[in-house]
Amino acid sequence: MIILLLKTIRPKQWAKNVFVFTALVFDRKLLDLSAFLVTLAGAAIFSLIASAVYIFNDIADSESDKQHPTKKDRPIASGKLPLRAAWAAAIILLLIAFPLAFLLDPAFLAICLVYFILNMLYSTKLKHIPLIDVLVLASFYLLRVISGTTLIDVRRFSPWLYVVTSLF
Template sequence: MISALLKTMRPRQWATKNIFIFAAIVFDKQLFIVDSFLRTLAGFALFCLISSSVYIFNDLADIEADRQHPEKKKRPIPSGKLPVPAAWAAGFFLAVFTLGTGYLLAPSFAYVIGLYFLINMAYSKWLKHIPIIDVLVISAGFVLRVGAGVTLIQVERFSPWLYVVMTLLSLFLGFGKRRAELALLAQGAGSHRKVLDGYTLPLLDQYIMIVSGTTIVAYSLYTFSAPNLPQNHSMMLTIPFVVYTIFRYLYLIEVKHAGGAPEEILLSDRPFQIAMFLWGATVIAIFYLL
């Protein structure tokens, strides 16, 4: 049962989704300040736990639909490996523990993760069935992760442009995920995820084209217009890496038919990993070494 619970908590997704909480400390040039780093690290751990609580409750809400899905039926709750009462108990415990500990860390941080939890509960119950709104809610979750990082440190140079970029990037990933699901499930998509009846592949391709292009433009504007960046505009050197990762993701979802789980791409696709590493190394070098 413990193994099934851990699998339901999705530890493989902790780093790939919750790492955005470190955006504030990195882009505010506080990464090597011990107190700021430890507070952000604690916030990251708590966001992982509240995310796991959300995953548990979402699986409980989707239990019948997941049993009809070719892959999701293997998850611990729909497969019966994790009993439903145990899943409810674990979900409540994680939520209460995280909110209480988060308040001790920083009251404003607790408010952010509380809002994240409530939005996702509404998503699990109602919002995930509404086309476009479902992806907007997913995007809001990533923006709240960035905001949570801001509440943990004394921000001095963090640019609001990063909220814009994060919003657009998460919309891009969300619509990409919906496209991959729709292509995988084909005619039976609606029976597995009701909201897919509100999408078509051409429509999703249009959404993806809009947000991918806008993401590149927004990030490019950030690299030379944000007030906290080096005056020599060296941050513009990171633009090619962002362009490549977006194009690579499009290639994977449309040619390789991947993308149903974006975090799996980050964990398995070597060219994508290399591009992200080079982007991160360049950002660190520009902010902390130049």
């Protein structure tokens, strides 16, 4: 069951959370150990939340995924990972992530909550609305960058980086 959960939480997708480090890099604090560790913790928290979102999305799409040529082999769609275990894993990930986010910074928690809620809306409704779907996907990267600025004392960070990031 552990291997099935690992496939479901999609750790390969965690690389997207490197955007949390944007403020650290552009504020020239990459060698500041304290700032680096806080930012690393922030990226890890984003990874936990993203993994919970992947689980919820796979649960919501399990019926349609059963008809898809490749998605039918995903642990939830194939029935190999019981729904109860998937729900439990997603909830546990969030019960770990949100309190840790608060401990890092309440503003960071607020951004994490916006990221999570927007992801839930995207998975259920917004991905079916042309143009809105693309804007929401871009906002996920932007939220990662913004979250990184809440974690460290940023002194040199151009608002243009927000614009450029939203192009991803």
